[in-house]
Amino acid sequence: MNKYIPLSIPNFEGNEKKYVDDAIEQGWVSTGGAYITRLEKDMAAFLHTENVAACQSGTSAIHLSLVEAGVKPGDVVLVPPLTFIAAVNPVKYQFATPVFIDCDDSFCMDPDKLKEFCEEECTFNGTELKYKNQTVKALVVVHVFGNMADMESIMTTAKKYNIKVIEDATEALGTRYLTAEEAVNDQISTYAGKYAGTIGDYGAFSFNGNKIITTGGGGAVTANNSKTVDHLRYLSTQAKDDPHYYIHHEVGYNYRMTNLQAALGVAQMEELPEFIRRKQRNYELYKELFKDFELAELIPFRSGTESNKWFYSLKLDRSRIKVPMRDIITYLDTKGIQTRAIWGLINEQKPYLNEVTYKLEKAPYYAERILNIPSSTQITEEEIQYVAKTIKEYLKDIT
Ligand SMILES: *Cc1c(COP(=O)(O)O)cnc(C)c1O
Numbered sequence: 062m063n064k065y066i067p068l069s070i071p072n073f074e075g076n077e078k079k080y081v082d083d084a085i086e087q088g089w090v091s092t093g094g095a096y097i098t099r100l101e102k103d104m105a106a107f108l109h110t111e112n113v114a115a116c117q118s119g120t121s122a123i124h125l126s127l128v129e130a131g132v133k134p135g136d137v138v139l140v141p142p143l144t145f146i147a148a149v150n151p152v153k154y155q156f157a158t159p160v161f162i163d164c165d166d167s168f169c170m171d172p173d174k175l176k177e178f179c180e181e182e183c184t185f186n187g188t189e190l191k192y193k194n195q196t197v198k199a200l201v202v203v204h205v206f207g208n209m210a211d212m213e214s215i216m217t218t219a220k221k222y223n224i225k226v227i228e229d230a231t232e233a234l235g236t237r238y239l240t241a242e243e244a245v246n247d248q249i250s251t252y253a254g255k256y257a258g259t260i261g262d263y264g265a266f267s268f269n270g271n272k273i274i275t276t277g278g279g280g281a282v283t284a285n286n287s288k289t290v291d292h293l294r295y296l297s298t299q300a301k302d303d304p305h306y307y308i309h310h311e312v313g314y315n316y317r318m319t320n321l322q323a324a325l326g327v328a329q330m331e332e333l334p335e336f337i338r339r340k341q342r343n344y345e346l347y348k349e350l351f352k353d354f355e356l357a358e359l360i361p362f363r364s365g366t367e368s369n370k371w372f373y374s375l376k377l378d379r380s381r382i383k384v385p386m387r388d389i390i391t392y393l394d395t396k397g398i399q400t401r402a403i404w405g406l407i408n409e410q411k412p413y414l415n416e417v418t419y420k421l422e423k424a425p426y427y428a429e430r431i432l433n434i435p436s437s438t439q440i441t442e443e444e445i446q447y448v449a450k451t452i453k454e455y456l457k458d459i460t
Pocket residue numbers: 117118119120121144145147148203229231232266267268269278279280
């Protein structure tokens with residue numbers, strides 16, 4: 062194969078150029094313009110929710126959610142250790158304290174450890190959950206790689222202890238629980254048919270370059286009621302109360318999406334169902350190719366859900382593969398295949414070294430074993446076969 066196979070690149074096969082040109086021709090390029098409201102409407106329709114606010118990034122969507130949830134300096138926010146650091150940094154923007162809860166085998170927050178932490182490490186006074194003398198105000202649950210977290214259990218615990226739930230659905234646009242009709246062999250979920258990002262109190266989405274749809278940079282935020290979304294939108298536009306006289310009743314942010322980005326986004330939303338279909342088909346191809354391969358396992362997505370299958374994860378058998386991840390990635394790169402290691406643990410990054418962690422076992426386990434393999438929507442069947450064959454041969458060689 063003489064073509065380089067990237068991990069995850071944008072796909073602009075649709076109306077992207079047309080809509081961006083249109084936005085430029087109309088002169089609406091900044092934080093006002095029809096494409097922004099159109100993107101918000103399209104997303105709301107897609108997610109079967111009432112109201113969505115487009116913003117400048119996934120990170121800003123998470124930050125706005127924390128602000129809206131009332132997270133204040135000294136509050137505790139429960140967070141994941143094994144994900145992109147942008148899920149946790151906004152906790153620091155609020156001068157709140159992150160506490161790291163382990164993940165389960167879906168890489169998402171472990172609902173049992175969450176419950177255990179609340180029950181055994183905290184006290185509940187009927188309205189507030191206290192960790193030492195701090196209030197546990199919120200949790201950030203990430204739907205890692207498009208895999209739905211166990212929202213039923215997580216929501217049960219969160220409701221019991223009055224913890225606000227921020228869903229980081231930046232990697233999971235389109236992931237949902239099966240509907241009652243679809244769930245033939247699965248248990249029907251309390252959240253049947255519901256999309257990732259529309260189950261908790263707030264849901265954050267990202268349209269950064271490698272996400273399932275992209276606006277270059279951009280994001281969106283939703284909430285469990287329409288008024289709250291209006292307020293999030295208001296906060297994202299410098300909390301301007303009056304369109305003409307610069308009256309502000311709150312501290313706002315410059316977090317609004319631009320019309321240029323939204324023009325891209327509207328085109329990308331048109332293609333989203335097709336992108337998801339391709340991701341799902343490609344996952345099935347990989348699954349077939351790695352079936353019965355003893356040195357690495359393709360990680361499944363949660364049953365009872367339909368995932369957008371954004372990223373694919375191979376779990377290496379570390380009892381037999383001793384080669385460091387870096388060497389594996391470097392070798393595959395020379396073969397024209399871009400791969401990457403799952404993230405380093407956030408609690409091991411310099412700004413987080415002093416934070417509390419709770420029973421981290423699976424996060425460090427997976428951090429050493431997971432290799433992400435090419436998952437762009439443009440990848441061909443032939444390329445997938447080449448990727449699988451090259452990886453399998455190499456792993457056999459090094460054991
Ligand atoms: C991409 C991503 C973000 C941040 O989104 P940006 O749009 O890049 O700010 C947050 N959390 C996770 C898990 C992500 O993958």
